[in-house]
Amino acid sequence: xxxxxxxxxxxxxxxxxxxxxxxxxxxxxxxxxxxxxxxxxxxxxxxxxxxxxxxxxxxxxxxxxxxxxxxxxxxxxxxxxxxxxxxxxxxxxxxxxxxxxxxxxxxxxxxxxxxxxxxxxxxxxxxxxxxxxxxxxxxxxxxxxxxxxxxxxxxxxxxxxxxxxxxxxxxxxxxxxxxxxxxxxxxxxxxxxxxxxxxxxxxxxxxxxxxxxxxxxxxxxxxxxxxxxxxxxxxxxxxxxxxxxxxxxxxxxxxxxxxxxxxxxxx
Ligand code: SF4
Numbered sequence: 001x002x003x004x005x006x007x008x009x010x011x012x013x014x015x016x017x018x019x020x021x022x023x024x025x026x027x028x029x030x031x032x033x034x035x036x037x038x039x040x041x042x043x044x045x046x047x048x049x050x051x052x053x054x055x056x057x058x059x060x061x062x063x064x065x066x067x068x069x070x071x072x073x074x075x076x077x078x079x080x081x082x083x084x085x086x087x088x089x090x091x092x093x094x095x096x097x098x099x100x101x102x103x104x105x106x107x108x109x110x111x112x113x114x115x116x117x118x119x120x121x122x123x124x125x126x127x128x129x130x131x132x133x134x135x136x137x138x139x140x141x142x143x144x145x146x147x148x149x150x151x152x153x154x155x156x157x158x159x160x161x162x163x164x165x166x167x168x169x170x171x172x173x174x175x176x177x178x179x180x181x182x183x184x185x186x187x188x189x190x191x192x193x194x195x196x197x198x199x200x201x202x203x204x205x206x207x208x209x210x211x212x213x214x215x216x217x218x219x220x221x222x223x224x225x226x227x228x229x230x231x232x233x234x235x236x237x238x239x240x241x242x243x244x245x246x247x248x249x250x251x252x253x254x255x256x257x258x259x260x261x262x263x264x265x266x267x
Contacts, residue, residue, distance in 0.1 A: 001063065001064065001095060002061040002062065002063050002095075003021070003061060003062055003063070003064065003067060003093055003095040003098075003099060004021050004022040004023045004061055004087075004088070004092075004093045004095075005019055005020065005021055005022075005061060005062045005067060005093075005099070005255075006020060006021075006022045006037075006054075006057050006058075006060050006061055006062075006255075006256070007019075007020040007037070007038060007039065007060075007255060007256070008020070008070060008254040008255040009039045009041065009042065009251055009252065009253055009254060010074055010078055010080060010251070010252040010254050011041075011249060011250075011251055012078070012249045012250045012251075012252070013249030013250075014082060014249075015078070015079050015080055015081045015082060016080065016081070016082035016083070016084050017071065017074055017080050017082070017083050017084065017108075017254065018039065018084045018086060019067075019083055019084065019085050019086070019090075019099075020037075020039070020086055020087040020088055021085070021086070021087035021088035021089060021090045021092065021093050022037075022057055022058070022061070022087060022088050023087075023088055023089065023092045023093065024087065024088050024089040024092055024115075025089055025091075025092045025115070025117055025118065025151070026089065026115050026117070026149045026150060026151055027149070027150045028138060028148055028149050028150075029147075029148050029212075029213050030148070030175070030177060030207060030208075030209075030210055030213050030215065031210065032208055032210065033088070034210040034211065035208070035210055036051065037057065038050045038051060039251070039253075041251045042251060042253060046253060046258065049258060049259070050253075050256070050258075053259050054256055060255070060256040062255065064095060064098050064099070064102060067099065067102060068102050068106070070254060070255060071083065071102065071103055071106055071108065072106055074254060075106055075107075075108070078252070080108070081108065081109060082108065082109045082110075082111060083103045083108040083109070083110050083111070084111045084112075084113065085099070085100075085110065085111065085112045085113065086112075086113035087113075089114060089115055089117075089118075090112055090113070090114060091112075091114055091117070091118035091119065091121065091122055092118065096122060097122065097125055100122070100125055100126065100129055100131070101125070101129075104128075104129040109132070110126075110129055110130075110131040110132070111131065111132045111133075111134065112126065112131055112132070112133050112134065113134045113136070113173075114133065114134070114135055114136070115135075115136055115149070115151075115156065116135045116136070116137070116155075116156040116159045116160060117151055117155055117156060117159070119133070119135075119159040119160075119162070119163055120158070120159050120162060123159075123162060123163060123166055123168070126163075126168060127166055127167065127168055130168075130169075131168065131169075132168075132169045132170075132171075133163055133168055133169065133170040133171070134170075134171050134172075134173055134203075135156070135159075135160055135163070135170060135171070135172050135173065136172075136173045136174070136175075137153075137156060137160075137172055137173070137174050137189060138174065138175065138181065139153070139174075139180070139181050139185060139189075140153070140185065140188050140189040140192055141153075141185065141188075142154070144180065144181070144185075148180070157192075160172075160196070161196060164196055164197065164200070170200065171200065171201040171202070171203060172189075172193055172200060172201070172202050172203070173202075173203045173204075173205060174186055174189055174202065174203075174204055174205070175204075175205045175206070175207050176204055176205070176206050176207060176218040176222060176223055176226045177207040177215050177218070178207065178215055178216055178217075178218050178222060179214070179215055180215055181207075182222075182226075183222060183225040183226040183228075183229050184229070186204060186226045186229060186230055187226075187229035187230060187232065187233070189202070189230075190202060190229065190230035190231075190232070190233040190234050190237070191233050193233070193234060194233035194234055198233060198234055198235055199234075199235050199236060200234065200236070201234075201236040201237075201238065202230055202234050202236065202237045202238070203237075203238050203239075203240055204223065204226050204227060204230065204237065204238070204239050204240065205240045205241075206218050206223055206239075206240070206241055220242065223239050223241075223242055224239070224242070226239070227239045227242075227243075
């Protein structure tokens, strides 16, 4: 049976595989995937080739056996040690449990980037493999959350508390979206997180404008203000792009392969 894994890249700076799932159970208005589904760390040229060649993304979905082979290959030849599951929403894949088992079976450290909605279904196995959870909360305001994601906030908060209570490692991510999720909103989120544990890490990302949304990118001043407000309640707050940077080093395309012939040969 196939997974919905369609794309894998390798970052040699931290020996990690970024494994992307195609589907998602949310419909976030500002989803960055509206700008493109291929890893933005790859060059524009490579992304353009992937975009034009693999229009039918489902055709490159991996089976569990193919995923195992790729993971083993990258472990043996590239020394891959960390599997980061993202996308898309990894837990929206019916094969998610099998994917986690396969990767854990070859001693990969597992990190899951998730919207948290389905986490309750997988807390047991994620706990068993000592996975690290990065839970994205788009807004701590119930109405705004529903408006932006199409899903209720309460389920996510319930799962967050349960994951923490069961002892899994967890960080929270949010996005500074000017006019929607402002520094004052992020302060309220930080207050909520601190009511669970003030040492839980909060990562604040800056919004990247996508078409048909009214929001722009936050200024550096606004990001710093969001960080300052969050730090009133939390010990570990990081601003992505300002205080923590993007991965460096070589980034390799692992799946799908670049087509051997990109354009017809005229010779
Ligand atoms: S949860 Fe993430 S992948 Fe899914 S729609 Fe929202 S931003 Fe996009």
